[in-house]
Amino acid sequence: MFEEEKQKLEKRKNVINQVEIPLDKLQMSVRNGFEKAKQEKTRKRMIAKRSILSIAMVAILFIAFVTSVNVSPAFASKVSAIPGLDRVVALIQNDKGLVAAVEHDIYQPVNVSQTEHGITVTLDGVIVDEKGMVIFYTVESKEKDLSELGYKYWRVKSNKRSPYEYSMEIRNSFYPLATEKGLKAFSSSHRIESRYKSSLPSEGHRLEIGIINGDKIENFKIPFSYEKINNLESKTFTVNKEVEIEGQIIELKFIVVDPTGMKLFLEAKPSNTKKFLYGAFNNIRLVDEKGREWSTHADSYYWEQNKFTVSVPDSFYFYSPKKLTINFGKVAAIDKDEAYLLIDTNLSKFIKQPKDSIFSDLKIENNQVSFVIDVDRNKEFVYFPKITNEREEEYTFKYDDSPYYPSTQYVTSSFTDLPDGKTKFEFQIPPNSKQVRLVLDYYPSWIEDENVKIEIDLQDK
Template sequence: MHDKDDELEIWKKTLENREIPEVDLDNAIHRGVLQARRQYPLKKEKRFKRPLIAGLAVAVMCLLFVTTIRSSPAFADAVSAFPGMKKIVALIQDDQGLKSAIKNKHFQKIGVSDETSGVQITLDGVIPSSQNLVLFYTITYKKNHRSDFLQNIWIRGANGEELGLASVWQIPSEDYETANTSTNAISVDFNEPISKKEAVLEFDFIGGYGEKETIQLPFTINVDDVPNYTYAVNQKVTIDEQSLLVRQVTINPVITSVEIEYDPNNSKEIFGIEHLSIKGKWGRKWKPLKNGLTSSSTDDFPNRVTYYLQSSYFENNKKLKLEIGKVMALDKQETELVIDTESEKIVKQPKDKRFSNVKVRGGELNIDFEGESDFYNYPVSINFMDSQNEERQFEYWSGHPNGEEKATLMMKLPDSPIKNPITLKINGYPNYLEQDSPAIIELK
């Protein structure tokens, strides 16, 4: 017999594959009706599905909360557990792993509040695991304080230590225009595994007159009785003569982590896996995360990447299969973009020449890029090398393909003199390995 949540799958499919355009940060903060995501770089991370631009990466997300959630009695009971849960469910409607956590009552109600002169915040609850945490909070701006600026969000231990890499995503509440209220979520990737921990969620605000105010919300993370499921795979996969090793898959109540190592002897540079999923009974799939950290790697193991998928923790974890398809890659000899910023010319680029029309105006480097309808990666790195092999960094960068055929990349050059030409590392490119069907690995 099929799971009672099958009807939810139909609902979910109708909301998939939506275009999410980027918009201006200041308007997002002041209007309070936009989704936002911020990565706090407490450890090295790269190769994001939707890479960051300077400051917060902001996207509009208009949501529809459909009454078909009532088709699952267990889910309906969880939703009615306390006021405000419907907004939380609307926030995570695209993540069936987090929805399963709520359905299976793996949601810890917190309810602690604090406020400044202009803002009140309530930490509604959390979905915890030993390696990750998702927090849900409600923020209400008081009358005449909608211009208060949210400067930073921190996740700290009771002793003030930072606990990990945090990603913030926000969504408008249905009553924002009248009540100045929005429901939001924060996902945290811990620096080290946690079983029980006293923690503090901290918000730093800048008021309308420049004064700084802080809100601190203490809570307890407790996952003593929630073990992870780990599959030691260690299986090699070859696609279009390129090799990769699937090292292990770890499933916890928040996310699924898939650790993959690319063979350094490959002739192509693999930028990422566009189609990666866990497949269960009746064809159900758990796909890559759409919010928060989507992949990470470290300098210690540059060829090893961990990808993050939705969690199948509360489903039957038997007979699961890992599917690998549409691998983004480029010949290693073509992974550099070399530009002379003085003559505004491209010295070197991949052979299909997607980069063009270099312009330098007011210290800002603009480059046109020809993308594709399903390409979202920012194609070049924020670091570059000058002609003397000195590593430099752009002051900021913005504008990316975002699923459009054409885009203009904008990068602010350093104020100090640059020795031309400069070399930018290509981090993503709409070129893919050829394969007849996805590679499939059974998780045992």
């Protein structure tokens, strides 16, 4: 029976070989912590870092996956039996948690399409649990070059309030559906995380995608429902173990595991001399007693100053490991007394900045501050969420593509990539401010110690 399924997969592989796959995609990501202060280059860099493998190698990975000796009979049977699932294979083949979800009948096909002016969007299917939803979709066109089409918005809406509602609007930038000329089809996925358990109806949802087609916006609204699957309760493992990294104490409080992903809850001691930066724990790896590995998201986030919630998009929900080693790798951190810039706007000079500074060429003209950051933002990133003046009045930096909240005080700002690989940052001086303090939340400062780890016996949990 397994050989028969593999033969069917081989036939599907030949069909896939005839479909061109883009080398990049715009996978919109949920921003739980700094949503109101994001700007287009932040999103562009982090999205690319997180998603390029699953899309750039879709066709190759599909071929490798269906011909691999590691393909389980259960998974091969599912791919053969479920229409449209072959398009999903390459998107999940490196995600052990989602592969297991398919094997355990959690993937739910939708296969609903809408066509507007020669462009077809198909919602292939969803994987849903109490804490997350993964949506798989395909865009194709026989008439259009996908590199000439762009995203305008990406939303999930519901007739009733839902923990999975999500909206990402693109205001002043053009994000192409594909970066390579001549592409006609690609499949993609998008993961939405919920902070709380869903007990709401599973019907009445819709996927909304706005696609820029010349001077028009093609609006796709695809309704979908999903069946609630019982016995998918979150698994919580209480840990309460501390680890020391160059004198800094971090405690792993607990791990929450769901089929669509996991979360690690960490707390840094207030007495630490270093500030852990946004994305501080992007390099955490979880390894079980069999050598199976799960890696953290490319964008960890924190709720409060010393409390971090780190996303792991993969999951060991269906694998039931007995022991787990948490390897921290390098951690983004900076001395607390260096985690900001202080600028005198009257003297046009830096009063305070980190040692080995990457900031230079400070200028102030027409109530506008500019300086150069010596960093290639395609590799590293510096980001300022807010600014305060000498009266402790706080303002949020408003970037071109960040959302606007009426109750927030803003100052306009922008990043510009320079020809020499450096970056120029500009911002408006808040009213009547003689000194301004820029908080550093993203900065290329690392603690590197490959030996830092926590051992957990899950059989005791």
